[in-house]
Amino acid sequence: MKKIGLVYIKGAVPGFENFGELPTHLVKSNGLVDGKKASSELDALIIPGGTLLESGDISDDLSKEIKQIAKDGKPIIGVCAGLQLLANQTDIGRKSEVPIIKEGLGLIDVNLSPLISSDRVNAKVYDNSFITKGQNEDVTGFHTHTYGKIEGDAKPLFYSKIQRMNYGDVNKKSEYNIFSGACNDDGNVIGTMIHNILDENPIIRNNLLNYIDASSEDIEDISAKNKEVKSKINMEVGVDSGHKIEKLSGEFLKYKNNGKGPKFLMIGSNGSDSGKTFILTGLAGALRKRGLKVALMKVGPDARDIVPGLYLTNGKMEDYGSIKIGHLGWMDIKLA
Template sequence: MTRIGLAYISGAVPGFEDFGNLPTDIVKENGLVDGLKASEELDALIIPGGTLIESNDINMDLNTEIKRMARDGKPIIGICAGFQLLSNQIDIGRKSPVPIVKEGLGLIDVDFSPLITSDRVKAKVFDNSFLVKNQTEDVDGFHTHTYGKVEGDAKPLFYSKVQRMNYGDVNKEAEYNIFSGACNDDGNVIGTMIHGILDENPILVENLFEKIDATDIDEIYNRNLKVKEFLQSEVGINTNINVPKLENKPQKPKYLMIGSNGSDSGKTFIMTGLAGAIRKRGYKVALLKVGPDVRDIIPGLYLTKGKMEDFASVKIGHLGWADIESTIAKLNSSDYDIVLIEGVMSVFTGLLNEKVPFSAAEIAMSSKIPMILASGVNKGGIESAAIDLVSHANMLEKFGIPVEAILLNKVYNDDIFNQVVPYIKNNTNVEKVLKLPKLKSADMRGFIPEVEIRYELFTSHAMDLIENNLDVDEIIEMTREVEFDKIYTFDEIKSKVI
């Protein structure tokens, strides 16, 4: 019986992709499969992405089993953080004045340092491993990482062509400008920054089957269904929060956008907590991000075990993966129950760019997507946030966007909050004014997506904060079925602003 393991450990995102529908067994932190050593039971191992390095949750038992499998010539495929784990070292000191170096297992002779990319990509292939045998064309997949600069002497496997790096467009004439995959000298230990590489490139799956002499392919796929069933049975990883069966499944998905009046409002934290709390009630939740930076929805996917769909990044201008019209068409014929969409910066940022759509407001306008409008109060204070939110809510109403609730985030004084609630209600048509308290530990390392995020820490605090301070069922009632209507022209937008 062929057995292909999937590492199921805190900080990993094992539901992020299907891994070619190959995993037949779950491998936990202790390095065991059904109570026996992984190196003795498995024919191959897949290590998914996540925050394995930041989380420090790979313990010596699993490390030992990985090294034994590598020594025995068994295939090991590490993707994103899985690749980092197999490397020599990783500098996770983005925005730090000095490097913060974490040690890898040293199985692939490369080092990592900060580099942000979040693109759908094509990658050139180098014939240095069994995995890419007969793969004469570019491979497909996607990047979404913060620490993705790869340097070293290991045999290359892939170079990706990307559109943007570190928030800036790259030279359109440049080709294959990111070193995105490598292997050890024997070619059996493989690392790549390309997600979806086993899902979108069937020749690679065939090569893996050949390498491990798999003849029971139908049985592998059948056992993979059991693995997926296990993944979907729990919110997050090792939380013991079971996902109940949903009694009254909606016929079509319902939508809600989390918008804000600016960056640092806590949109990612709020959406992460909502994603987990709603999944905990049995709903299948899709997560989308307006614009290209799909890294923001990964913490939510950590809780829901959802896939990073090929439409997860909603296109604005030339940035992103899929336009809103095709995205809604795909979602409305899917088995998702609720769709949460995270805005980008202020809902109005980019509104007057002649490339349309170029803002979260235009995406919401296109399909009358309901919105929770949020603001962090930590910079200008509660009063300033209230005044700004009133202005934003009234303009959104002018655009025909239903604002279901206004949410003040990081509230440090309940008395002041209670004073501004009547002001908000008297000056808008928004009935529900919500608050989330300031999280005392929010400035700790591990909480900041742009610097260093520990998924198990970030997500548990986000879900707790949402469930302890908001009525989740009330928020589910705010979701609405939508249909794409139109993209408003630049002149139509200007006329509404004026």
């Protein structure tokens, strides 16, 4: 069976998206899969978003394995923080007068710096890697990042059309595109700021399967193993927190079976920096620990505010995660 690893360490958000239902094994900080080195066991590796560089949770063992997988010509796909890890460096000093530099692995020749974007996006595609072969139309997905300005000499893969940047509207009279994906010279190491790239774009997903020579039998096995991986992720609060969820609470099943909507809680205040996100995150984690199914949404376009809560619940970022105010945001409240 083909093995596709998903980096599963503190600071990662492995449940944020489904990654095309492809991951079959979890790769932890020791860089091992079933007690063996990931580079010898895996056919491909996916690195999810999160705070991988800021939190400093990438061990030397894992770094060595990622570099070896790249050297062996196997595919690596890094999304958001995954791209930051694969890049040369990222300036995380968004509110600092001087840059605060975090070094990446140097596998993709780009540097990143602060640029906030939380849009649903269409992105123009460049044919510089196996992953974009035959993708003649724009790809779709979403941004939710703080350090999304990409500069460098790596081959471009995607340029995203965005509405807002750094909390301000982009001039509607002209289309605004930002560099949102690149690859190494060999085309096997891919990094992008576009979440859901494997979930929403079948050609991209199939290109990865074709690259690792997955047969129809392999694909069936991958699907079965992916269900096991998702089950493991969904039975823990956060990542390697030590807080396990023993079973799904009957409260959720009661609401599901009687056709009534679930209970909800709205948290608000009369200003910014008042602790709404902090309270929401704590409540989300506490409720999830009790076995409740927890969905999170943000009224307004900045879906980044619910990411810490989704980190604890291992929840997926849904379209209702950002409720529209005027033309800004992802989904109308009537459809949520």
